[in-house]
Every structure is written in C-alpha cells, then in structure tokens.
Amino acid sequence: FLAGGRLARAREIYSNVVSELDESSNISLLLVAHCRCGLAGTSLLYPDDEPGDGLLRTAAEKNAREALNIVTSLKSALDTKTDIFVNIPPFLRLIFLKSISSINCNSRQLVANCLVRASRYEDAKVFLEKAVQDSPSNFDAVFALGAFRLRQTLSLKNIPLKSAVFSSADKKFACAQLLEAAKIDSHHAGPFALLGYWYEVQNVIKRSIGCYSKALAINPTHPVAGRGLLRVLPLEKARTLCEIAASTISPINGWAWRGLGRISFIEDEDDTVASSLFQEALRCRDIESPKGEYLSFFFLDPRNSYEISNFDDINQSNGVTCNEEKLLYECGKVWSELAGCYRRLDKRSAAVMAYNRCYEVSGNIMSNSDCSSWAQVELELGCFDEALVLFDRVLRFDTSNGMAAYGRASCLLAFAKRSAAEGKSGLAYNELLQGISCILDNLVSEEISLDGSLLSYSSEFGCALKLLGDLFSLGAILPPDVFKSKREKLSSQKENI
Numbered sequence: 001f002l003a004g005g006r007l008a009r010a011r012e013i014y015s016n017v018v019s020e021l022d023e024s025s026n027i028s029l030l031l032v033a034h035c036r037c038g039l040a041g042t043s044l045l046y047p048d049d050e051p052g053d054g055l056l057r058t059a060a061e062k063n064a065r066e067a068l069n070i071v072t073s074l075k076s077a078l079d080t081k082t083d084i085f086v087n088i089p090p091f092l093r094l095i096f097l098k099s100i101s102s103i104n105c106n107s108r109q110l111v112a113n114c115l116v117r118a119s120r121y122e123d124a125k126v127f128l129e130k131a132v133q134d135s136p137s138n139f140d141a142v143f144a145l146g147a148f149r150l151r152q153t154l155s156l157k158n159i160p161l162k163s164a165v166f167s168s169a170d171k172k173f174a175c176a177q178l179l180e181a182a183k184i185d186s187h188h189a190g191p192f193a194l195l196g197y198w199y200e201v202q203n204v205i206k207r208s209i210g211c212y213s214k215a216l217a218i219n220p221t222h223p224v225a226g227r228g229l230l231r232v233l234p235l236e237k238a239r240t241l242c243e244i245a246a247s248t249i250s251p252i253n254g255w256a257w258r259g260l261g262r263i264s265f266i267e268d269e270d271d272t273v274a275s276s277l278f279q280e281a282l283r284c285r286d287i288e289s290p291k292g293e294y295l296s297f298f299f300l301d302p303r304n305s306y307e308i309s310n311f312d313d314i315n316q317s318n319g320v321t322c323n324e325e326k327l328l329y330e331c332g333k334v335w336s337e338l339a340g341c342y343r344r345l346d347k348r349s350a351a352v353m354a355y356n357r358c359y360e361v362s363g364n365i366m367s368n369s370d371c372s373s374w375a376q377v378e379l380e381l382g383c384f385d386e387a388l389v390l391f392d393r394v395l396r397f398d399t400s401n402g403m404a405a406y407g408r409a410s411c412l413l414a415f416a417k418r419s420a421a422e423g424k425s426g427l428a429y430n431e432l433l434q435g436i437s438c439i440l441d442n443l444v445s446e447e448i449s450l451d452g453s454l455l456s457y458s459s460e461f462g463c464a465l466k467l468l469g470d471l472f473s474l475g476a477i478l479p480p481d482v483f484k485s486k487r488e489k490l491s492s493q494k495e496n497i
Helices: 009-020 028-045 054-078 090-117 121-134 139-154 170-186 190-201 207-218 223-232 236-246 252-267 272-282 323-344 348-361 368-380 386-396 402-421 423-442 463-475 480-484
Strands: 444-447 454-458
Touching: 009 028, 028 054, 028 090, 054 090, 090 121, 090 139, 090 480, 121 139, 121 386, 139 170, 170 190, 190 207, 190 223, 223 236, 223 252, 236 252, 252 272, 252 323, 272 323, 323 348, 323 368, 348 368, 368 386, 368 402, 386 402, 402 423, 402 463, 423 463, 423 480
Parallel strands: none
Antiparallel strands: 444 454
16 A cells, blocks of 8 residues: 555554554564554655644654654563563564564654654754664664765755754765665665765766666666756766656656656657656656655755745745755646646647646745746736736846846736727826836837937847837827826936837
8 A cells, every 4th residue: 555655545554453453462562563653654755735744743753752662662671681572483583673673773763754854853863873873784774864964964054953963074974874874785776876966966976977877777766866867967868767767667756757758848849748748747756745755855956056936925935945845846847847848839728727737836936937938828828917917026036037028018018008998098108108118127228319318229139129119109099198297207218109
C-alpha cells in the first residue's frame, strides 16, 4: 500500500495491528514499535500543505517517541542482563537484537524529521547524533545526519539558526558524513546524489557530474541526481538519462518527464509531444507534492535565487520565498511550461486554465515572466480586464518591464474605445492619458528642442510607436470640452492629442 501511495490504507493496517497485539511479550512489543514507526512515517509522507498537517505531525512525533521508548526499555533490559529472550527461539534472537538496533535508529530519525518540520533544528540534531552514536555502522543513521548537516549548512541564509549550532566546520563534517555513508553501503544512491549537490554548490562541476552519474547508475529515477544532471548538462546530452528514468515505473520520476518535455519544445520544437510529457510530469509525486519527500530540500537549484513576486503581500516575501514555497515554484513552472505549449498550439483557453493552475499550486506566487505571458494570452482572447490586472501586477514589481507596459497600454486603448462608444468621453480621455503615459515612461523617448518644444518620438520598437499613434489618434473622436477642462494639468504634448 505504501508503494502504491495509499497512505490512508497503510495507516489503517498499522493501527489495526497495534490495537490487536498483546504487549505482554517482547516480540509483540517489538512489533508494536515497528508499527508505531510505520504510523509516524506515513504521517510524514503527507505534504506540509495538507489539511490538518499540524495534527499529523504531532501524531507522527507521538508515535515515533512511543516506539523509541519501547526499544529503549528493551535495550535497557539487555544492558542489565535481564533475560528478555524468554519463549524466543534461538534462531530469532539475532534477528531480535538487530531489529532493536534498527527500530531505535529509525524512531530517532522519525522524531528528528518531526522536529525539522516544526523548525526545532537543535533538538533534531541531538536525536540524529544520538542515533549515529548508538549505531555508527547503520547506513540510514549516518546518511540522515549527513543530509541534515548539509541541508543546514546550505540553508543558513534562509532559516534563522543560531550560529553557535551550525559552524563552518559543519560543511566539512557533512561531506565526511556522506562519504562515510557511501562507504558503509555503496548500493544506495542517496550519498552520491548529495555529494554531487555539494560539489555543484562549490562549482566543481566535473566532480558533481561524476557523483550524479554514479547515483543514477544505482537508481535511475533518483530525483536529486536527476535534477542535478539536468542543471549541469546541456539538455540534448541529458536526453538518454531522462528516457531511461521515464521508462522506469516510479512515482518520483517527474523530473525526467519534465526534462523530456523541455527537450521536445526547445530542441525538437514539438509542442504537441511536449504538452503530453508535461502532463505526465504533473502526475508524479516529486512534482505534484514534493514537500512530503525526505530529500525535497535538495530538489532546489542551489544557484537560483528564486526571486519570485508575491502578489498577495509584497512585504511578507520581499521578492524571495522560503524553501517550501520554492518547491511549489517548480510545480508551478511545469504548469507554466504546459501553458506555453498550449499557447503556441493556439489552445488559448487551455493555456489560461494552465496558468490559473500554476497560480494556485505555487502558493499564489508566480514569476514576472510567467505572469506577463498569462496576461498576453488574456489579451489575445480579448479579456482586457483580466489582462490589465495581470500587467499591473508585473509592473508593480518590475516598473521597467517593456512587455507589460505595452500590454497595459493596449488594454487601456481598448478601454478607451469602449468608453468612447458608450459616450463616456471623460473616462475615455483619462484612459488614453494613462496609456500614453505608460508608453512614454517605458518604451518611447521624446526628443526636445532647445526652446523646449517637442520634435519627435523615438523607440527601438516600431510597435510601441504605432500604439502611441493609435492612442493619440483616438483622441480625435472625443469632444473638445473634454480637453478644455484639463488643459492646465496637461503637458504640451498631451494638449495636442
């Protein structure tokens, strides 16, 4: 059920086992601890934006701590040489001991994951270090600590942490911890993928490619290594690895489908195929809900500043979002790329729906380029009111955006024509003035003579000059009294409209 993504059913089975077990025997206690870890793990698989996420995280931490208490009591009995092997066949004793060690490490990691989600990083660090101390040769424990150290080293600028907790020595320690994990078990792709990420951060691209390639040789669908190679290799060279990953049945190969989609519309110029590939990507867990993935922090491009405009509250994000929002940003970008394919295929209504979905899934944040493209589609459909709102949002964060300025002036020209046709001359006049001002401020420069008179307009964009001429020309149909009431407030060039 877990492999199929049926988390609710898996939780139900774990709960039924816990409720029906008799905890009088040590074997039953160990099985209860295992199920408690399973309950905690399934709770953490839900993304952070799920309804009631705080309750799920609390339940996960409670189950993980209860599992830890059970195995701690069993270990204590072993240390005091209490005979806990009563009624246990000899061939199960070794398995029993190894299970105690494994569940002990697993429960500590689960508690640490809960603490990380609750932003209690110091407490999480203690649990992970204790797990390594208890089982220094346990791959999962060593790798979890290395991944945690690397994450905190790279996120110091994004997450307010005490400098005393994570010093510069953590950088080398994280790398050494990942190398140790790779030595313990070289059949896991995780350490090699994170080492590749680390080298990419250090701009050692050759070593980064080597580590990413090693990780994909072990696991062709590894989401960290796959995204890494797509960043450091040209798209055409990444085609083969994307095809191999996409042909593998996996819920976390969305990066491969997206890579093939980008190759299709950039290299092959086939938007029909690209749109199908992007749809496949959006069905994958690492694209649709990445925040539930254990290594989701490393899905991010370490060289991207992710300067994203938050239209709902500019002061809240100040143009830069936190790591959780960045993960949603990738899903939004896939929707945006799909919308671009629809637009080039003249499926503008589908493009608008895709852009709306992009806006929804990315936490109501979009890049200026995506928002501007969305506004252009609305403009092409004749939805001038919707387009004007979007163009205004772009200009709110980028006042020198020429495309948005041109689009806004086009919308205002359409509004002025509508107002003039309805006999609202004053409103049409104001809309024309706004359009002219938008063009003059962003796209067209004025040549002024020595005596201050206007000689001509110039622009590197002929379309901007034509639009300016259309705005001026429309003024000819307005009645003269509209100009007289505003004459004192207009500049010389606007009086001649």
